[in-house]
Amino acid sequence: MGRFRANLMVCAGSGCVATKSLKVKEAFEEELQKRGLEKEIDVVLTGCNGFCAQGPIITVHPDEIFYEKIQVEDVPYLVEEHFIKGRPVEKFMYKEPTEKITIPSMHEIPFFKHQVLRVLRNKGIIDPEKIEDYITRDGYLASAKAVTAMTPEEIIKVVKDSGIRGRGGAGFPTGVKWESCARMVSDQKYMCCNGDEGDPGAFMDRSIMEADPHAVIEGMIIGAKAIGATKGYIYVRAEYPLAVHRLQLAIDAATEAGLLGKNILNSGFDFDLEIYQGAGAFVCGESTALMFSIEGRRGMPRLTPPRSTEAGLWGKPTVLNNVETLAAIPQIILNGADWFKSLGTEKSTGTKVFSLTGAINNTGLVEVPMGMTIRQIVYDIGGGVPGARRGRKFKAVQMGGPSGGCIPESLIDTPVTFEDIQKTGAIMGSGGMVFMDNSNCMVGMAKFFLEFTTDESCGKCPPCRVGTKIMLDKLSDLTEGRGKEGDIEILEELSYDIIEGSLCGLGQSAPNPVLTTIQYFRDEYESHIKDKWCKVGVCRKLTTFFINEKVCTGCGACMRACPSKAIIGEKKKPHRIIQEVCIQCRTCYDTCRFQSIIIGPADYKGDPMALLKE
Amino acid sequence: MPRLTIDDLKKIKEEHKATFAVREGGCRAKITVHMGTCGIAAGARTIMTALMDEMAKADVKDVIVTTSGCAGLCSREPMATVEIAGSPPVKYVELNEKKIKEIFDEHILKGNVVEKYAMVVGSETTY
Amino acid sequence: MADDIKILVVDDEPVVIKSCKRILEAEGYNIDGASGGREAIIAMEQKPYDFVITDLKMPEVDGITLIKWIKKSRPDTGVLIITGYPSQETIKDALELGIIDYVPKPFTPVVLMDVVARAIEWKQRTLPAEAKKKEEEFPPSMMAELDRMISSYKDKPGSLIPVLQRAQEIVGYLPPIVQKRISRGLNIPAAEVHGVVSFYSFFTMKPRGDHIIKVCLGTACYVKGIEEVLEKIKENLHIGVGEITEDRKFSLEAVRCLGACGLAPVMVVDHDTHSAVTPKKVMQIIDEYKTVGAKA
Known part of the structure; x- marks a missing residue:
């Protein structure tokens, strides 16, 4: 067997394959051959590297250089620079999201640095097909x-x-x-x-x-x-x-x-x-x-x-x-x-793999010792919440999927172990962590999960089959402005009935997303019912959008983004939303870089500035 | 693949160890060939090829070869730096095929610095 | 033939309506005019039109709003636009809404006649898709392969689901006739076969399009806004989830988490995964498949 001086590991997990990593691999092989390096540098396909959001991912050993988002057209340049001239290419390396510092080595990247690989110890090192x-x-x-x-x-x-x-x-x-x-x-x-x-x-x-x-x-x-x-x-x-x-x-x-x-x-x-x-x-x-x-x-x-x-x-x-x-x-x-046992806690030993998704900078797969806190996972590994400059911040993390619950910011220091997570009302589940920021509506979130369980209920036990449907209807009422006083209590009662009357884990845990959101975000439920106001602007029928004329710079970004052309205004002067045309899609809110969009209750006719004091 | 025994498992592991030394980074020695434009012009490519040949012949599993850019001393290219774990790096200059083979035999395999080709022991201060 | 075709011209400049009338009536079409979006909607509520030719920039209810209304309330009416600002952006917006063609302003009679004639031809060509919908016939070779596959599983316990999966690969979907064949071949009651088919979301009893669009409704994709993407597809292809477009090019499916959450929101067309899909990008991606034939 010939010897290779370097190994070029191309991630071929589903994520990177979707971003065309296989084409990139072919391009590397072709380019290396062209340069006569095919006997010196081996191109290896590996399983999922975990850092899916940055795909396609390439790592070069022994230098341990980590390249992200490599496209076919980048390949000739990269081969020329790195393998012929021996100069790792900075512009393809990972950049730390908050500070924009380039980090060449895989082991220095915070996302990887804090991990302990046991179950994932072979990821990115072996070719899974050999x-x-x-x-x-x-x-x-x-x-x-x-x-x-x-x-x-x-x-x-x-x-x-x-x-x-x-x-x-x-x-x-x-x-x-x-x-x-x-x-x-x-x-x-x-x-x-x-x-x-x-x-x-x-x-x-x-x-x-x-x-x-x-x-x-x-x-x-x-x-x-x-x-x-x-x-x-x-x-x-x-x-x-x-x-x-x-x-x-x-x-x-x-x-x-x-x-x-x-x-x-x-x-x-x-x-x-x-x-x-x-x-x-x-x-x-x-x-x-x-x-x-x-x-x-x-x-x-x-x-x-x-x-x-x-x-x-x-x-x-x-x-x-x-x-x-x-x-x-x-x-x-x-x-x-x-x-x-040397890692983890007394009752939750070893390491656990988590998938980080949603409103977080570093989405992907991580393996950490049990007992690490949610805070460490969010900030040290996950790199925090994107859009911090636009006022986005961590609101909750959903764990355990449709059987789990939402853990709020106030419990961010909870250690991630089977027993501690259960205490919050969520469950560890298989380790999926979906992060939410302050632009996510928790009532909408509960509804999303109920849609899931209603659809997936096998239908054997009536409390689950019928109960989840009624809960879903109630939640739809809430998000569409038909909520009534007492709805929260009905949701809670139904939840307990479903938990008691279902045979399997799916039914018994189906109400968890509703119960935890009521427990931690009751005020949001109440404002949906009493004020007809979805404060984050997700539920279309419960919002009115305004532009804060004191903050608006007149950059025109919202005007260009608005799908119903409801925003008017001259360049560099505060813009205005024509309420009759606005379809409450929230595009302006997501587009504005100056936090100048104010979200008010449904059909709000008063002074938008008064809403800011709320 | 024929049916394996436990001994075969260990044999396979030995055979592939070298590849994994590259990936895992656990190695005894590291040779860096300086391949800036000047190095390539001076013949660094032949040095690299010769080195790869020697590695294959000697069947060493714990040595890695890498490249780096110009070392800044273009007049004395081709150059290579040899680092044995635990000892200071040694820079060799004005190399050719014969010299690198000798260095490989003496320094990498036997652990004796080949002083007649060495320019300096220890690396530049980097701060 | 031409006098059967009713066209509504919408423009805030009376001269444009007048000249359209003059050119197109000479060709034998029936032409009405409306001076704005609101007037157009009122006119369309009175009687049906085959085509609407509309300006984009109009005071009050503009062209885009009108097209949206037409697509929702009068989907059978074909839309053409006249625009004095044929910038890439507005044309793209309009195309995304499903217009047939556009006429740049100012235009010559020949151009207008040409565009209208092409639109009529296009509309007639899409009609036979209706007729195709009829009774499904399967080639004998397909049925033979199906039987061969079924018999290879005959004496294996628990083979119903793998057989259904393979059958769906061969035929594309699982209509009653296929289910009956499987029931006979495996010696399992037809009711049980149907029970399994209807239980699992992977199986479909409806034919599928040449290209299958799967939209991921997992949590991560939800958080990252997949719902708007789905709406956009529905609006543009005029189909709901689980349905197939009239020309049989696309079918739309919603799936539970594809496990590619790092790339959310995710959509899969045939075997290609598309990451970070936005309402803006989605139709561009789908359009690329329009020109490609059926998947292998």
């Missing part, structure tokens, strides 16, 4: 150890001692789950992986399956040995074609190498693995529903007990673990329980 790469990073050593040299009891003990809890939502201890399944006597058991990442705003599982598919498979082999399963399924959402592709390549390669399938490493242990593609139903993330779906039926949850570990897939004892949990297992086996 099993040799994974093996070089100690791949399959843990499953080899588990299969050839450990008893099921020993495996379960290490996993239990590590304290790892399921990364999919509820945080059930993984070792305990394995133990209860291992105890069952049955002619057939199943080891399954839940890759039905349904929470909108969460994409860590997709990323892991794409970037390090072998780690998931290895975790499953270890689990299979622990519980005595010989057959397994990975259930992947239909929306993740790239993950399915990479997992299938990985399964084929591992099977061919004798690391998976019959008689693994000549140990006599068999484990066959198959991918099962979901067909688009949020409720299938619930374990009993997921198993019905694999059986080819409508994915509707059933009453537990019996638990799946006793009677799961086709009535046989089954363990279902989340992708991230399984990907963490090999490292625990290799490095031991104490190593895993």
